[in-house]
Amino acid sequence: MYLMLAIACLFFGLFLLFPGYFVGWGLIVPAVCLVIIGIASLGARYYILRRYARRVEEFRKKAAIRVRCKYCGALNPDTAMRCDRCGATL
């Protein structure tokens, strides 16, 4: 949804740029603003996704270090002394 808004901003701005060429600065200025907003939000989205991807990676690494309970098969954090599900000592 956010991506669509950014792309809509970008395209609407570019679309306004053409009549703006004939009409004058009154239309060019808001059109350029829209294009800048669109590009900025696309860039921000890319940056956020990259940061988020790194976090997901870290989370996955953490999740990978888990101990499986030999009684019930539940996955527990490696720091846990007892199983979360059945309470057996790991």
Ligand SMILES: [Zn+2]
């Ligand atoms: Zn268990």
